[in-house]
Amino acid sequence: MLKIGTVLIPNRVFSAPMAGVTDKAFRQIIRSCGAGLVYTEMISDMGLVYGQERTHRMLDLQGEEHPLAVQIFGSEAEPMARGAQLVEKQGADIIDINMGCPTPKIVKNGEGSALMLNIPRARQIIRSIVQVVQVPVTVKMRLGWAPDQINYLELAEAAQEEGAAAVTLHARTRDQFYAGQAQWDHIARLKQHMKIPVIGNGDIWTAQDARRMMAETGCDAVMLGRGIMGNPLLISQTVALLERGEELPLPTMEERLTLAAHHLDLACQYKGEAVATREMRKHFSWYLKGMRGAARLREQINQATTRQKLLDILNQIKA
Numbered sequence: 115m116l117k118i119g120t121v122l123i124p125n126r127v128f129s130a131p132m133a134g135v136t137d138k139a140f141r142q143i144i145r146s147c148g149a150g151l152v153y154t155e156m157i158s159d160m161g162l163v164y165g166q167e168r169t170h171r172m173l174d175l176q177g178e179e180h181p182l183a184v185q186i187f188g189s190e191a192e193p194m195a196r197g198a199q200l201v202e203k204q205g206a207d208i209i210d211i212n213m214g215c216p217t218p219k220i221v222k223n224g225e226g227s228a229l230m231l232n233i234p235r236a237r238q239i240i241r242s243i244v245q246v247v248q249v250p251v252t253v254k255m256r257l258g259w260a261p262d263q264i265n266y267l268e269l270a271e272a273a274q275e276e277g278a279a280a281v282t283l284h285a286r287t288r289d290q291f292y293a294g295q296a297q298w299d300h301i302a303r304l305k306q307h308m309k310i311p312v313i314g315n316g317d318i319w320t321a322q323d324a325r326r327m328m329a330e331t332g333c334d335a336v337m338l339g340r341g342i343m344g345n346p347l348l349i350s351q352t353v354a355l356l357e358r359g360e361e362l363p364l365p366t367m368e369e370r371l372t373l374a375a376h377h378l379d380l381a382c383q384y385k386g387e388a389v390a391t392r393e394m395r396k397h398f399s400w401y402l403k404g405m406r407g408a409a410r411l412r413e414q415i416n417q418a419t420t421r422q423k424l425l426d427i428l429n430q431i432k433a
Contacts, residue, residue, distance in 0.1 A: 344400025
């Protein structure tokens with residue numbers, strides 16, 4: 115087990131917060147695969163403060179297993195603190211601050227990884243949240259803005275000084291986005307400097323990758339992101355390998371298709387068929403990736419407008 119602040123985490127395999135991916139249905143899938151800590155999508159502080167309906171839906175934690183982490187983003191201390199208080203009231207066990215998102219629409223507002231360009235403001239945001247909530251506060255960051263602006267150590271030390279309970283490092287710079295290779299040696303360096311837990315993130319595509327990251331960096335936990343899109347069972351494989359030393363077989367086609375159908379049913383339950391069908395198209399493309407005929411079926415997936423049409427595509431593959 116791992117302790118983050120006052121929260122006990124049952125294992126050291128976490129699922130990353132991913133916009134447009136880690137909604138309620140996907141979180142339930144990930145939890146069923148054994149993730150020790152599950153994160154929401156990143157949630158806007160302004161959406162929380164102004165009570166936007168979409169933000170409220172994103173923060174629906176009712177009926178979910180715990181522990182749960184809610185990630186919030188913003189650029190100013192006061193609304194971030196107010197948003198964090200609202201998140202705490204909704205039942206979050208951990209509040210995570212996004213200081214790593216690289217997307218242009220986020221950084222242009224001074225949010226996400228743009229905060230790594232302004233450590234004093236980042237420090238103020240962390241302090242303001244820690245002061246007003248009782249649950250642990252964590253920070254997710256990148257190496258820095260660019261290769262000549264690597265400052266994760268400075269931000270991580272500021273976070274620790276202001277009372278953060280853990281930090282997550284995605285071992286790429288902002289200008290890399292998701293290209294190139296994650297530089298795990300920086301995770302090792304960060305771990306050597308910190309007293310609070312360090313969570314490693316970046317380029318975990320197999321359970322063996324996760325084991326190697328922990329061995330090479332000494333990080334306290336691993337966070338799986340893009341590797342679980344369409345392959346949630348990577349969580350099960352990683353938990354088995356890290357916790358029991360057991361190497362599970364790769365999921366069969368049947369297992370992947372069954373999970374896709376279950377995922378679709380959950381999405382329809384939580385969002386209604388019309389919205390769920392539209393949003394599940396990308397997930398179906400990920401579930402089918404690498405399967406024979408997947409490229410041909412992708413066009414059908416993108417035109418599907420009902421739950422049954424998506425299920426029919428799965429049945430074509432089974433046939």
